[in-house]
Amino acid sequence: MKASVMLEKKKEYATILAFDVKVTPEARELADELGVKVFIADIIYHLFDQFKAYIDNLKEEKKKEAADEAVFPCVLRIVPQCIFNKKDPIVLGVDVLEGIARVGTPICIPQRDFIDIGRIASIENNFKPVDSAKKGLKVAVKIVGSNSEEQQKMFGRHFDVEDELVSHISRRSIDILKANYRDDLSIDDWKLVVKLKNLFKIQ
Incomplete structure (x- = not known):
């Protein structure tokens, strides 16, 4: 009892x-x-x-x-010569500057008023599909619109090569990471969570 x-x-x-x-x-x-x-x-x-x-x-x-709501922190830089598809879906070569890029991660552009461009639908490393890519890797990502009703964002119109792609975290996604994925993130990854928390002005 x-x-x-x-x-x-x-x-x-x-x-x-x-x-x-x-x-x-x-x-x-x-x-x-x-x-x-x-x-x-x-x-x-x-x-x-x-x-x-x-x-x-x-x-x-x-x-x-919790997998669908867990958003791992990442900052991606577009590789200029690797623009494979500009829309429906967006397919780009990127450098993972910080954190972990994972399939399912919602992506936004802080420099463009935090415009959401969709979620990472797939990642390829050396032409092989992977679930995630850590800092230092150069990979191809496919990004699809999060909502079929909203206008699909387009490379060259809504964002450009100099814009960084950042995972769109929230208070809830941070709580889910802490509760279920604490050991999956390195100290540097958690520092990035704090950095993004400030960027998104999350309390």
Whole structure:
């Protein structure tokens, strides 16, 4: 009963680790009814391994649930000789100046009143599709409009080669990164989050 209280606060701690003890049928039934996870082992290391695997699995589930709203910080510079398609979709060669460019990242142009040009639909590194590209890499990105109803932005009209492409973060996306992706970002990536937070005037 005490363990079940954690279901409302932190699901992963609604658990009982039963080390070298018997669990009665009544206790098992009540645990199932309440949604409390019971781990049983007569070797302490096995108990620890079971619990760790459970926590890791829950973390992965949370990551998947939050993936659509998680915006990793990145600053991209357009490579002038690599303008492959100007609109529908925009396809450009870019240098990743800072952070991590990831598929799904919404992109805007701070120098142009923070105009949104769409989301990264795909990334290619040496003609091979990748999910992300870190600082220092030169990659091709395909950017598609975030909303089919809005006018698709066009290279040469809405933005140009000297404009930097920046991931459009928000208060919510920062909170999601902190909760689910803390270890996926380096110290420099977190510094970039702070820098972009100030740029976007996020409280």
